[in-house]
Amino acid sequence: MKRAELIFQSIALITLAVAFILFWNFGKGMSFVENGLLSDTTATDSYAVLQENLNRMIPVLLGSILLSVAIAFYLEEYLVRTNWKYQIIARQIVILASIPSLLYGLLGLYFFVFQSEKGSFFTHALTVVLLVMPRTIQSTQRAIRGVDISIREAAFALGAKKWRVIVDHVFPHAFSAIMAGIFTVISRALAVAALIIVVYVWTKHTLQSGDTFYIPGSAIVLLLSSLLSSVFSSFLEAKTNCT
Amino acid sequence: METNNYSIETENLSLWYGDFQALIDVSVNIPAGKITSLIGPSGCGKTTLLRCFNRVNERYGNVTTKGKIQILGKNIYDPDVSLLELRKTVGMVFQRPNPLPISVYDNILFGLRIHSPFRSLTRSQSDEIVQEALTSVFLWDDLKDKLKTRATSLQLEQQQKLCIARLLPLKPQIILMDEPCSALDAKGTLAVEELMSVLSGTYTFLIVTHNMAQARRVSSECIYMFLGELIEHRETQALFETPEHPKTADYVQMRYG
Numbered sequence: 350m351k352r353a354e355l356i357f358q359s360i361a362l363i364t365l366a367v368a369f370i371l372f373w374n375f376g377k378g379m380s381f382v383e384n385g386l387l388s389d390t391t392a393t394d395s396y397a398v399l400q401e402n403l404n405r406m407i408p409v410l411l412g413s414i415l416l417s418v419a420i421a422f423y424l425e426e427y428l429v430r431t432n433w434k435y436q437i438i439a440r441q442i443v444i445l446a447s448i449p450s451l452l453y454g455l456l457g458l459y460f461f462v463f464q465s466e467k468g469s470f471f472t473h474a475l476t477v478v479l480l481v482m483p484r485t486i487q488s489t490q491r492a493i494r495g496v497d498i499s500i501r502e503a504a505f506a507l508g509a510k511k512w513r514v515i516v517d518h519v520f521p522h523a524f525s526a527i528m529a530g531i532f533t534v535i536s537r538a539l540a541v542a543a544l545i546i547v548v549y550v551w552t553k554h555t556l557q558s559g560d561t562f563y564i565p566g567s568a569i570v571l572l573l574s575s576l577l578s579s580v581f582s583s584f585l586e587a588k589t590n591c592t
Numbered sequence: 593m594e595t596n597n598y599s600i601e602t603e604n605l606s607l608w609y610g611d612f613q614a615l616i617d618v619s620v621n622i623p624a625g626k627i628t629s630l631i632g633p634s635g636c637g638k639t640t641l642l643r644c645f646n647r648v649n650e651r652y653g654n655v656t657t658k659g660k661i662q663i664l665g666k667n668i669y670d671p672d673v674s675l676l677e678l679r680k681t682v683g684m685v686f687q688r689p690n691p692l693p694i695s696v697y698d699n700i701l702f703g704l705r706i707h708s709p710f711r712s713l714t715r716s717q718s719d720e721i722v723q724e725a726l727t728s729v730f731l732w733d734d735l736k737d738k739l740k741t742r743a744t745s746l747q748l749e750q751q752q753k754l755c756i757a758r759l760l761p762l763k764p765q766i767i768l769m770d771e772p773c774s775a776l777d778a779k780g781t782l783a784v785e786e787l788m789s790v791l792s793g794t795y796t797f798l799i800v801t802h803n804m805a806q807a808r809r810v811s812s813e814c815i816y817m818f819l820g821e822l823i824e825h826r827e828t829q830a831l832f833e834t835p836e837h838p839k840t841a842d843y844v845q846m847r848y849g
Contacts, residue, residue, distance in 0.1 A: 431654070499690035506648055506686075507703040507758070508679035517702075518692060 409474045410481060410538075414531055417482045421489035426515055439490075440583075445483035447583035449575055453480045454541040458549060480538045488530025492523040599624040599766050599796040600645055605659035607640060607649070614640045616820040617659070622813075624765075627788060627797040629811035629828070631804060633843065637820040638800045642768050645798070646682040647675060664765055680707055683759030687771040689751035691743035691758075696735055699743045699754060700725050704761045721761045729757040729787055749780030753787065767791075769799040773806065785810050804844060808832055816840045 420438075428435040457476030496519050504514045600622040607615040615637050622628050630638040643649040644661060647668060661668050668678055680703070691699050700722045704713065713721075722739065726732040731753050735746075743754055752772060759767060769788075773781040788797055788810055801807050807814055807828065814828040816837075824831060824840045835841040 497690075499686065499688060500692060502648065502686060503690040503692055503755070504702070505651065506646060506679060506684040507706065507762070508676040509702075509706045510676065513706055522693070 406473060406477055409477050410535070413478045413481045414485055414534075417485035418489050418527060418531075420482075421486045421493060422515065422520075424486075425490055425493040426511065426519070442483050442486050443586050444580060444583040445479070446487040447579040447586065449579060450480055450484075450537045450541045451544065452572060452576065454545045455572070458545050477538065480541065481534055484534045484537070485531055488534065489523070489527050492526030492530060493519060495526055496522045597624050598622060599664060600798070601660075601662040602644075603660040603662075605641075605644065605657070605661060607637075607644065607658075608656040609652075610654045614820055615644075618817075618820075618822045620815060620822055620825055622796065622798055624796050625793055626813060627792050627799060627811045628813045628815065629807035630798065630800045630815045630817060631802075631807050631843070632817035632823075634802075635819075636817045638817055639770055641817070642684075642770055642798060642800050645766070645768055646679050646684055648679075648684065676707070680762045681764055682766045682768060683762065683764035685752070685755050685759070685767065685769045685772045688775050689748055689755055691746070691751050691754050693742060693744045695740050696726075696743050696746070696754060697722055697739040700758045700761060703758055707762065725757040725760045728760055728791070729753040730783070731757060747780075749776055749783055752776060752780065752784055756784075756787065756791075764795065766796045766798065769797060771800055771802060774802065781806070804832075804846075816843060818843075 424435060424438060428438075453476060456479075457472065500518050500522065501514055504518055509517070598621040600620075602618055602620050605615055605618040606613065618637075618641060630642065632638050640649065644657065645663065645668075649655050649657075657669070663678070663682060666673065692702060694702070697718075701713070701718055704721065723732060723736075726735055731750060734750065735754075738746075743751065746754065752775070756767070756772075773784050776784065785806065788799070791797075797811075799807075799811065811828050813825065814831045815825045816823045816831065816835075816839075818839050824835065824837045826836070831840065832844050835844055
């Protein structure tokens with residue numbers, strides 16, 4: 350157990366170090382987009398551009414994660430499952446969470462960046478929120494549901510108040526599962542961001558000024574099918590949640 | 593405050609889970625300072641009745657209750673009743689031992705801590721309370737060097753005893769037990785039963801059990817329930833040897849069940 354943990358941790362550290370070195374060198378050596386990767390910035394080399402963007406987006410990211418965790422606790426602990434409020438909110442979250450993150454990325458790229466000349470802070474923040482919140486809420490809900498009911502019963506039967514049970518027992522228990530969910534979501538969001546940068550850079554170089562950005566028909570068909578399938582999956586998921 | 597020798601009195605208690613009626617007009621008096629057992633086939637409402645007495649049933653949402661429950665002479669559905677105080681007076685032990693996943697020491701103090709102002713307990717007071725509680729459930733010798741270990745890593749028998757011990761600092765009057773021995777082996781069962789008989793003078797015990805031999809061994813009064821109704825409530829020996837109701841006779845003489 351101990352050894353496995355050690356190996357895992359060293360692999361993680363080495364990966365991080367390698368990634369950092371690669372990133373540093375790339376960042377110093379290349380300057381591929383003149384007016385900013387993701388938003389209107391004056392920085393030129395990609396490292397500085399990325400840093401500027403991260404500086405703006407990290408507060409949004411953290412804020413939306415904290416808000417999501419709070420919403421998940423409210424839904425699971427303070428609303429009864431059969432309550433109409435729970436039903437409405439939970440269903441919307443399930444639908445939003447089941448949509449592939451790439452779609453949000455493309456949405457952000459197309460509507461928020463290409464349509465509005467230059468990307469603004471608001472449009473980026475909205476994309477990040479859409480990308481992060483539904484999934485974080487969902488994974489946190491699952492983590493909370495995973496806490497054994499006997500622990501709650503024991504605490505309630507001793508006369509503990511609800512917030513006390515949540516703070517003392519449910520949260521510490523669900524903590525690692527919640528964090529796991531959050532990191533999965535962050536990793537997906539970053540991967541999507543990387544993909545979007547690639548698309549953006551390519552289109553930037555191929556499009557003349559005045560051209561409109563368009564998506565090939567076959568891609569639209571694929572995206573619609575993907576959307577359809579995710580709506581179907583969310584429908585099934587909502588059905589299992591209700592019972 | 594106590595007008596008679598009953599800890600719990602119910603009058604025409606009915607309870608519904610949604611449309612399903614789980615308890616039908618149950619009127620029962622549980623004597624103070626004795627062990628009373630609740631027996632009956634699965635789904636007859638034993639656990640539901642037990643859970644009414646500290647109102648943990650209400651957490652599940654769609655529960656409707658009618659009738660009256662008096663605990664120590666006080667109607668527990670009165671608007672001025674504090675749920676927290678009620679649960680302090682009426683402790684509960686569950687079917688599966690469920691110590692909180694914190695240390696043995698903190699488990700015993702958890703109840704007391706939530707009922708007293710922040711940091712009002714001194715270290716020496718806490719130590720004393722823990723020792724006293726563990727001594728009364730015969731765990732002190734086994735656990736005095738393991739107070740800092742996680743309670744969930746103990747043996748099942750010790751866990752269940754700990755679950756009883758953590759009620760004691762709250763000085764409950766009544767202890768409800770929902771099949772407390774069904775997860776334990778013969779030795780563990782014996783230990784818990786002995787503990788109950790030792791404590792029974794001080795506390796009122798109400799125990800749900802599927803094990804009729806256990807009901808016979810530990811309880812002085814016995815209640816037989818069937819499909820939500822209370823069929824018979826008498827002294828244990830009388831109920832088992834000369835049951836009045838044919839349904840009780842069928843069950844206690846093991847013609848079915």
